[in-house]
Amino acid sequence: xxxxxxxxxxxxxxxxxxAGAHAVYCGFADETNARNFPGLNFSRAxxxxxxxxxxxxxxxxxxxxxxxxxxxxxxxxxxxVADAERAGADAVILxxxxxxxxxxxxxxxxxxxxxxxxxxxxxxxxxxxxxxxxIKRVVLPRVLTVAEIxxxxxxxxxxxEVFVFGGLxxxxxxxxxxxxxxxxxSPNMNGVCSxxxxxxxxxxxxxxxxxxxxxxxHRVGKxxxxxxxxxxxxxxxxxxxTGHVFDDPASLNATDLLPQLAKAGVTALKIEGRQRSRAYxxxxxxxxxxxxxxxxxxxxxxxGALAALSEGQAxxxxxxxxxxx
Amino acid sequence: MPEFFAIPKPFAQALRLLPNPPLSLMLTQLTRxxxxxxxxxxxxLGDQAGKSFALAPTDLPLVLVLSLPGGxxxxxVQRDGKGADCMxxxxxxxxxxxxxxxxxxxxxxFSRDLVIEGDTEAALALRNAVDDAELDLAxxxxxxxxxxxxxxKRLVAAAERRTGVALHRAGGVL
Numbered sequence: 001x002x003x004x005x006x007x008x009x010x011x012x013x014x015x016x017x018x019a020g021a022h023a024v025y026c027g028f029a030d031e032t033n034a035r036n037f038p039g040l041n042f043s044r045a046x047x048x049x050x051x052x053x054x055x056x057x058x059x060x061x062x063x064x065x066x067x068x069x070x071x072x073x074x075x076x077x078x079x080x081v082a083d084a085e086r087a088g089a090d091a092v093i094l095x096x097x098x099x100x101x102x103x104x105x106x107x108x109x110x111x112x113x114x115x116x117x118x119x120x121x122x123x124x125x126x127x128x129x130x131x132x133x134x135i136k137r138v139v140l141p142r143v144l145t146v147a148e149i150x151x152x153x154x155x156x157x158x159x160x161e162v163f164v165f166g167g168l169x170x171x172x173x174x175x176x177x178x179x180x181x182x183x184x185x186s187p188n189m190n191g192v193c194s195x196x197x198x199x200x201x202x203x204x205x206x207x208x209x210x211x212x213x214x215x216x217x218h219r220v221g222k223x224x225x226x227x228x229x230x231x232x233x234x235x236x237x238x239x240x241x242t243g244h245v246f247d248d249p250a251s252l253n254a255t256d257l258l259p260q261l262a263k264a265g266v267t268a269l270k271i272e273g274r275q276r277s278r279a280y281x282x283x284x285x286x287x288x289x290x291x292x293x294x295x296x297x298x299x300x301x302x303x304g305a306l307a308a309l310s311e312g313q314a315x316x317x318x319x320x321x322x323x324x325x
Numbered sequence: 326m327p328e329f330f331a332i333p334k335p336f337a338q339a340l341r342l343l344p345n346p347p348l349s350l351m352l353t354q355l356t357r358x359x360x361x362x363x364x365x366x367x368x369x370l371g372d373q374a375g376k377s378f379a380l381a382p383t384d385l386p387l388v389l390v391l392s393l394p395g396g397x398x399x400x401x402v403q404r405d406g407k408g409a410d411c412m413x414x415x416x417x418x419x420x421x422x423x424x425x426x427x428x429x430x431x432x433x434x435f436s437r438d439l440v441i442e443g444d445t446e447a448a449l450a451l452r453n454a455v456d457d458a459e460l461d462l463a464x465x466x467x468x469x470x471x472x473x474x475x476x477x478k479r480l481v482a483a484a485e486r487r488t489g490v491a492l493h494r495a496g497g498v499l
Contacts, residue, residue, distance in 0.1 A: 008453065009369075009453065009456060009457035010457060011426070011456065011457045011458070011459050012456070012457070015426075037449060037453065038371065038372075038373055038446050038447075038449050038450035038453065039369045039370060039371070039373070039449060039450035039451065039452065039453030039454045039457075040369075040453050043368075195446070196445045196446040196448075196449045197445070197446040199445045199446075200445065201440075201441060201442065201445070203442075225435050225436060225437065226434055226435045226436075226437055228435070229445075275431075276429060276430075276431055277423075277426065277428075277429045277430050277431070277452075277456045278426050278456055278457075278459075279426050279427060279428055279429045279495065280429040280431070280432070282495075283429075
């Protein structure tokens with residue numbers, strides 16, 4: 001199976017390639033991609049150089065242009081697709097139907113993948129995207145069980161890519177409005193979930209208080225981990241009970257499920273984390289490359305030491321084993 | 326998460342005796358050299374380059390406040406982070422590990438080995454810009470004083486072995 005790894009900077013891309021990534025995904029430094037964070041992402045020149053580096057080392061580069069174009073500003077997204085092709089990208093990862101139509105018509109030779117942001121969760125919709133826009137691969141939303149993924153693969157020729165490590169979204173991707181509600185900015189439109197400009201941590205006596213857009217979303221004691229700054233991982237009181245009412249702050253780790261995912265017909269394994277450092281990228285990619293190689297050699301899955309790198313220092317197999325509350 | 330080495334107290338206390346102005350001048354020169362050789366840091370900072378950043382090693386009695394007035398770096402050694410837009414605090418070894426790409430900033434932040442106060446956006450931009458620069462502080466310091474380079478290299482290597490603190494760019498990342 002192909003290992004698709006994140007890179008928020010050229011240095012992280014090189015770290016991913018060196019650690020054994022088969023493909024690296026990244027985005028431009030603007031609102032065309034869903035990780036539009038300060039200090040992150042690639043200029044046109046950096047992307048061209050990075051693709052050259054990756055190709056020299058036998059790795060592919062996939063460019064995420066996976067936000068939804070603003071009315072009247074589609075040109076920014078159109079330019080991103082054209083520039084990705086010019087830089088030599090192996091594929092673009094798109095979510096918006098209009099942008100897919102534009103890329104299909106104007107850049108027919110540029111391979112198109114369907115982003116997780118499109119939330120395509122059954123074979124009918126995936127086959128529709130394939131018939132209309134020629135998508136070769138779909139990144140499946142993180143709401144499916146392994147059995148459901150196997151069912152999809154039986155009914156489509158489109159390659160499937162699934163997340164195996166990193167942060168989880170509790171919502172159907174591309175449809176979450178929590179960040180937008182609190183800050184006016186969302187991953188779907190602006191490429192930022194819980195933008196750093198709206199995140200504040202305050203020490204109040206012994207408590208550390210996390211605020212997003214002025215809303216208190218978590219308050220923890222002295223020895224607890226720092227709370228995650230998104231509403232979905234916040235801690236609230238509802239009907240007399242206090243807890244993580246949307247989602248626990250835990251990272252996905254599907255290492256143990258790799259044999260089942262292979263059997264389910266999955267083509268590619270995706271690691272989340274373009275906003276993370278090159279140290280994270282190097283460690284996680286190396287660990288998963290070992291696992292993929294072990295699987296190919298018929299050996300047992302290696303037990304990694306990735307807990308320290310996960311959100312809330314806790315890990316879960318997410319929806320793959322269907323244990324939602 | 327690794328246990329981070331803390332600077333021994335007597336050494337930290339001795340630093341109090343050093344006057345701040347020459348220390349500020351030396352660190353300003355070092356930072357200007359780094360930014361000259363790694364212009365990507367300033368371009369990655371973008372709008373955030375107008376902010377001031379306090380770096381606070383919690384095991385040392387000083388705080389370094391970095392600003393870029395008119396695009397020229399200035400480092401001021403202070404007792405606290407007063408006047409800075411954001412402050413990043415942690416043991417010196419954790420901060421150095423971050424600069425050298427040996428540890429992950431988010432993991433350090435969520436485990437509370439790193440504390441961010443004030444303007445989160447500015448702190449995040451600085452972290453990402455520095456992470457991409459693949460800095461090697463030992464190398465940068467030896468560039469500042471070339472005649473002392475061989476001695477400094479031996480000193481840095483010995484300190485790294487004894488403390489486990491990343492004083493060089495993390496291996497295997499380039």
